[in-house]
Amino acid sequence: MSKHFKLKRGLDIRLKGAAEAVLENAPAPTTVALKPIDFPGLTPKLSVKAEAQVKAGDALFFDKYNPEIFFTSPVSGTVKAVNRGERRKILEVVVEADGKNEFASFTKADPLKLNRDQITGQLLTSGLWPFFKQRPYGTLAKPSDQPKNIFISGFDSSPLAPDFEFIFKNDIAAIQTGINALSKLTDGKVYLGLSDKTANSIFSGLKNVEVNTFSGPHPAGNVGIQIHKVGPINKGELVWTISIQAVAYIGRLFETGKLDLSKTIALAGSEVKAPKYLKTIHGAEIGSLVKGKTKQEGTERIISGNVLTGRKVEADDYLGYFAQQITVIPEGDHYEFMGWAEPGFGKYSASKAFFSSLFPKKEYVLDANMNGGERAFVLSGQYEKFLPMDILPVYLIKAIMANDIDKMEQLGIYEVVEEDLALCEYACTSKIKVQEILREGLDTMVKEVG
Structure with a gap:
C-alpha cells in the first residue's frame, strides 16, 4: 500500500545553472572507460589484454572474490589501455570506440516467463549486475544472496539534479520490463520512491512495484533515506538498491537482447554556458561532453556527479559509473580577507549566518573553496x-x-x-x-x- 513520508530535516542548496529541458546529442566519444574505483571493496581481475577487440557487452574485468560478476564494455572497439596505480592497482580500462556499434548477443525474453537463475545469469554475463548495491555497506550485491526487498529512487533531490521525468519519458516501457525482472530476484517487494511533486508522473502507472512518495528537502531523493522510512535494515538483514537508469538498461537488455548503455545526463552548473541535457554513452570521456560548453575552460572545477558526492575530474577523465550529471563550478582558488565579517548579501550559508537568508528563493554561484581547514570536532547538534x-x-x-x-x-x-x-x-x-x-x-x- 502506497504511503507518503514528509521529511522536515535536510537542506536544498540553491545553485545557479540548472539544466534546461533541452536535449542535445553529444559528440560520439572516441574512448570510454570503466573505473574499478567506483566500486568500494572491488578487487578487479582482467578478462582482456591491451589491443584486444571487444563488442559492446564483452567482459573487460571481473571481481576476484566473486568471479561470476563481470564488468563489460559499453561500446565495440579496441582495448586501448589498462591504467594502473600503486602496486599495479587497476584504475581504469579504456576502450577506443570503432563506431561500428557491434553488440554481443544475449537472450531476448519476457522476464516474467523466466526464473530467478535465468535472469541472474543474463545480468551477470551482460555486465549489468554491478549496478546492484547492497545495504548495509553500499557494496556490490552478491548473486547468491536473497534480499529482503529491492529499492529504487525515482527522483534526485541533490543540487542541480537532473529531471528524471524529462530523461526517461521515452523509456517507460523498458523500465517496466526492468522492474518485471527485479520482481523475480526477491521474495519481498520492489519499492519505488517518488517525489510528491511528481506523484502523478510517468512512473506512477508502473506495475509489480510498490510506490511511495516523499516530500521535503534533500536528501529526500536518496534511496538510503527512503529505506529508513519504508523498511529499516536490522542486523543480519540486507536489501538491494539500483538506480532508475540501470532499471532502464535491464529492460532494454531483455527487450532487444543487446547491451544498450546509451544514457541522458544533465550538464549543469554556473560555469556552463547553456546548461542542458546531453545524450551520450556510459563511461564517456568528459572532454567529449564539456568541450566548448564552459565559460572558462581550464580554470573551473568539473565534477562527475553532483557537488556533494561527485568526483573531481579533468577533461581527459571519464564519466563515473553511477553519475547522472556533470557539474561545473568555479574552482575557488581565491581568498577573502575577513570575508566572514561581511553582511553576505551575495553569499550562501547553511546556518543562515549571512543576510542572504532573507532571500529564500535566491540562487547562488558557489565555488569549491573550503573556507578554512580541519579543526576541533565538537558536539553541536549541527x-x-x-x-x-x-x-x-x-x-x-x-x-x-x-x-x-x-x-x-x-x-x-x-x-x-x-x-x-x-x-x-x-x-x-x-x-x-x-x-x-x-x-x-x-x-x-x-x-x-x-
Whole structure:
C-alpha cells in the first residue's frame, strides 16, 4: 500500500545553472572507460589484454572474490589501455570506440516467463549486475544472496539534479520490463520512491512495484533515506538498491537482447554556458561532453556527479559509473580577507549566518573553496539538522574514528552510506571529511563482521 513520508530535516542548496529541458546529442566519444574505483571493496581481475577487440557487452574485468560478476564494455572497439596505480592497482580500462556499434548477443525474453537463475545469469554475463548495491555497506550485491526487498529512487533531490521525468519519458516501457525482472530476484517487494511533486508522473502507472512518495528537502531523493522510512535494515538483514537508469538498461537488455548503455545526463552548473541535457554513452570521456560548453575552460572545477558526492575530474577523465550529471563550478582558488565579517548579501550559508537568508528563493554561484581547514570536532547538534534518520551522526563518526565496532553497530552504521551524510560534511564547521571517514568505517565492518 502506497504511503507518503514528509521529511522536515535536510537542506536544498540553491545553485545557479540548472539544466534546461533541452536535449542535445553529444559528440560520439572516441574512448570510454570503466573505473574499478567506483566500486568500494572491488578487487578487479582482467578478462582482456591491451589491443584486444571487444563488442559492446564483452567482459573487460571481473571481481576476484566473486568471479561470476563481470564488468563489460559499453561500446565495440579496441582495448586501448589498462591504467594502473600503486602496486599495479587497476584504475581504469579504456576502450577506443570503432563506431561500428557491434553488440554481443544475449537472450531476448519476457522476464516474467523466466526464473530467478535465468535472469541472474543474463545480468551477470551482460555486465549489468554491478549496478546492484547492497545495504548495509553500499557494496556490490552478491548473486547468491536473497534480499529482503529491492529499492529504487525515482527522483534526485541533490543540487542541480537532473529531471528524471524529462530523461526517461521515452523509456517507460523498458523500465517496466526492468522492474518485471527485479520482481523475480526477491521474495519481498520492489519499492519505488517518488517525489510528491511528481506523484502523478510517468512512473506512477508502473506495475509489480510498490510506490511511495516523499516530500521535503534533500536528501529526500536518496534511496538510503527512503529505506529508513519504508523498511529499516536490522542486523543480519540486507536489501538491494539500483538506480532508475540501470532499471532502464535491464529492460532494454531483455527487450532487444543487446547491451544498450546509451544514457541522458544533465550538464549543469554556473560555469556552463547553456546548461542542458546531453545524450551520450556510459563511461564517456568528459572532454567529449564539456568541450566548448564552459565559460572558462581550464580554470573551473568539473565534477562527475553532483557537488556533494561527485568526483573531481579533468577533461581527459571519464564519466563515473553511477553519475547522472556533470557539474561545473568555479574552482575557488581565491581568498577573502575577513570575508566572514561581511553582511553576505551575495553569499550562501547553511546556518543562515549571512543576510542572504532573507532571500529564500535566491540562487547562488558557489565555488569549491573550503573556507578554512580541519579543526576541533565538537558536539553541536549541527549534523542532526541535515539527516532525516533516527540516528546520531556525530557519535557515529566519532565511533568510527575510535574504531569501536560495537558502538558503530549501535549507532546505525548499517543504515548509511556516504551520500546520506554528504550534507553533514557540507555544513560541518569543523571541516571533517565525513564521507571519507564513513567509508573507512564501512570497510572495517565488512572486514570484521562481514
